[in-house]
Amino acid sequence: MVWQSQSFVGKRRLQTVLRTWNGDVCFVAKELWEPAHSEEAGTSSGLSDLVTAIVSAATANQRLMTAGSAWSFENLIQSDGWVLSLKNLNRRLHYVTDGDAPALSETWRQRQTAAHSKRRLVHVEAGITLGALSQLLQANRNEAWSLPTLGGTNGQTLAGAIATSTHGGECEQAPLSDLVRAIHLVTDGGRQVWIEPRSEAVTDDARLRAVLPYEDTEIIRSDELFNAAVVSMGRFGVIYSVVLEVTQAFNVIEVVTAVATADVLQALADGVSTSEPLAPLLSLLAKLPYPQKPNVQSEAVGGVYSCQLVCASRNTRRCWATRRWVTRENAIPLNTPTDPRAVHVLVARAARGLARVGAALGVPVGPSLCRVLSLGFDRQTQEGRRGPFHLLASGTAGASQHIPYVVDAIEIIFPVRAPQLARFLDVVFTAAEYYEQAGFIAIRPSRASSSTLSMHNVDDSHAYAIEFATLKHMHGSKKWLQFIHQQALLHGGRPHWGLYNKLTPEDVYRLYGEKCHRWHRALWSLTRDSMRFSSDFTRQRGLDPSSLRLIMAARRNSAGEITHLAGGPDAAWSPISVRDAIADIRSGTQSYAIASGADLSFIVETEGTRGSEGELSAVPSHAPADRLLAALPTMP
Numbered sequence: 001m002v003w004q005s006q007s008f009v010g011k012r013r014l015q016t017v018l019r020t021w022n023g024d025v026c027f028v029a030k031e032l033w034e035p036a037h038s039e040e041a042g043t044s045s046g047l048s049d050l051v052t053a054i055v056s057a058a059t060a061n062q063r064l065m066t067a068g069s070a071w072s073f074e075n076l077i078q079s080d081g082w083v084l085s086l087k088n089l090n091r092r093l094h095y096v097t098d099g100d101a102p103a104l105s106e107t108w109r110q111r112q113t114a115a116h117s118k119r120r121l122v123h124v125e126a127g128i129t130l131g132a133l134s135q136l137l138q139a140n141r142n143e144a145w146s147l148p149t150l151g152g153t154n155g156q157t158l159a160g161a162i163a164t165s166t167h168g169g170e171c172e173q174a175p176l177s178d179l180v181r182a183i184h185l186v187t188d189g190g191r192q193v194w195i196e197p198r199s200e201a202v203t204d205d206a207r208l209r210a211v212l213p214y215e216d217t218e219i220i221r222s223d224e225l226f227n228a229a230v231v232s233m234g235r236f237g238v239i240y241s242v243v244l245e246v247t248q249a250f251n252v253i254e255v256v257t258a259v260a261t262a263d264v265l266q267a268l269a270d271g272v273s274t275s276e277p278l279a280p281l282l283s284l285l286a287k288l289p290y291p292q293k294p295n296v297q298s299e300a301v302g303g304v305y306s307c308q309l310v311c312a313s314r315n316t317r318r319c320w321a322t323r324r325w326v327t328r329e330n331a332i333p334l335n336t337p338t339d340p341r342a343v344h345v346l347v348a349r350a351a352r353g354l355a356r357v358g359a360a361l362g363v364p365v366g367p368s369l370c371r372v373l374s375l376g377f378d379r380q381t382q383e384g385r386r387g388p389f390h391l392l393a394s395g396t397a398g399a400s401q402h403i404p405y406v407v408d409a410i411e412i413i414f415p416v417r418a419p420q421l422a423r424f425l426d427v428v429f430t431a432a433e434y435y436e437q438a439g440f441i442a443i444r445p446s447r448a449s450s451s452t453l454s455m456h457n458v459d460d461s462h463a464y465a466i467e468f469a470t471l472k473h474m475h476g477s478k479k480w481l482q483f484i485h486q487q488a489l490l491h492g493g494r495p496h497w498g499l500y501n502k503l504t505p506e507d508v509y510r511l512y513g514e515k516c517h518r519w520h521r522a523l524w525s526l527t528r529d530s531m532r533f534s535s536d537f538t539r540q541r542g543l544d545p546s547s548l549r550l551i552m553a554a555r556r557n558s559a560g561e562i563t564h565l566a567g568g569p570d571a572a573w574s575p576i577s578v579r580d581a582i583a584d585i586r587s588g589t590q591s592y593a594i595a596s597g598a599d600l601s602f603i604v605e606t607e608g609t610r611g612s613e614g615e616l617s618a619v620p621s622h623a624p625a626d627r628l629l630a631a632l633p634t635m636p
Ligand SMILES: Cc1cc2nc3c(=O)[nH]c(=O)nc-3n(C[C@H](O)[C@H](O)[C@H](O)COP(=O)(O)OP(=O)(O)OC[C@H]3O[C@@H](n4cnc5c(N)ncnc54)[C@H](O)[C@@H]3O)c2cc1C
Pocket: 021, 065, 066, 067, 068, 069, 070, 071, 072, 073, 076, 077, 086, 126, 127, 150, 151, 152, 153, 155, 156, 157, 158, 159, 160, 161, 162, 163, 164, 165, 166, 167, 168, 232, 233, 234, 235, 237, 238, 239, 240, 403, 496, 497, 498, 499
């Protein structure tokens, strides 16, 4: 049974032009649905409007993409059908976590209501921007909370940021998706699902059911489904709300120090063979002089909390290290960020203008622009800053709404101890001078993520993200990004889903391996072969059931061995020999799977008893899955 409002009270616009932040993707949505605000009381028109929109899309047989702030750079929100915007669904919800935390499990309830707890669960609608969320968390001065990690800006929506694994540069924090403890998802047909991990369930079934707006909402506790659904580029459905674990609000001090890039690269390389991979870098930075204010020695509490290394992208010999430390609660603000001043806007506009003029006249302006940028970085070394973490990490909400420049950007993520990282950095830093581009290169560490398809889900404790941003309209900007993308693939680095990302299904499989199978299995278990939330972006990257070959039958030889695999009568592929299927599987060009109800088993190559040809097996390889191959009907 599906719950929906009698009528849709939000806005519904026809033939609406939508554009991503840097203008690379522009399209006309046949219909744009904007559910109305939720009511403060909790049970809400917002959710019912959202369900109505999804049911209507199913009735009209339209694909539906969910848009956040459209800050992703590729065609993630582009739809040949309808688009849904959750911009009005930005309220705090009280029915699960607040008051005496009625829906939480006993353990979490005790934590949630303990007077001096430094952690809290908050339940918010997923269309809220990160900037508005920080403000909301700080609204009560006596009990202020904070996200423990943030990117450099905050205009993204919570769901949009989570969906692509947005992250910051906090040394011991994973990306934002790892702060999520539960999601309320609405998927095809208006089906509502509350998903949380089984290993760390936060709610209790009966209690949760009693407070959810719609009592037939399914409650699923599964690590596999939860970890896949959070970073899923909108493919699992629409995230209506999120339970996040936040931390007590805290202040930080920040200093910026110049350092030779060669020393930084050496420190990163030294980290590869140590048990504390960030230690060589942090020790190098610890030797550098601090500005007089703030006084790091006396004010810092604990080790470095955030770290970012940045250099101008055409002037890479020197870089600037921004470090932050947690400091006292009652710290006096120093140089805290404000909304952009007129002078900054003017400089940014001048740079934009120069980039365009240079491109039009064929005059190289990259080196001059980068010299100006370096001067700007240098000025920051004179005096540090002190203030609330969210402000120093990501600026004011106003600043993110009015960013005066437009860039092309790519970010590549490597395990912190990847041996190829040093080589990658060497190649791109050397090549930077040869491209007519101007912007910055930034390196940020984070903890590894447990979200299945997070770029940060690496086999290491931490990951480095290396971002390359260059002013849009520069003659060489796109070529520069193409070059970095190509080098990333050569060296095993993963491009951020939310920035420049041209991965093919083979690339995705090479970079994520078996994690792709886990993600697909989770998607299949929830929505089978539904195409409602399928986008060009997910299809082009093989993140769609339609990109799998589902095996329905097999041809066997006289000894009963499978020689060919085949799809059903409606399959868009012809029977294929086991040898060719193995070649596809090896190269990652094509995945083969067998569906059995809600279960999806991938066909993998196992050590062959027939020499190098290998054999096929189904995973998960517990007996029933393996038996699926044997049970395939024989085709003529
Ligand atoms: C100026 C700028 C600065 C940036 N800084 C950083 C940074 O510091 N660190 C970093 O990691 N990244 C950064 N990014 C990248 C950015 O965080 C990601 O692209 C992010 O996904 C954008 O969020 P959004 O709200 O704009 O989502 P959109 O771009 O609108 O959508 C992104 C994806 O989320 C899905 N989605 C949106 N809402 C929902 C929902 N309710 N339910 C299900 N799926 C949904 C969409 O379908 C889409 O697949 C930056 C981008 C820009 C433009």
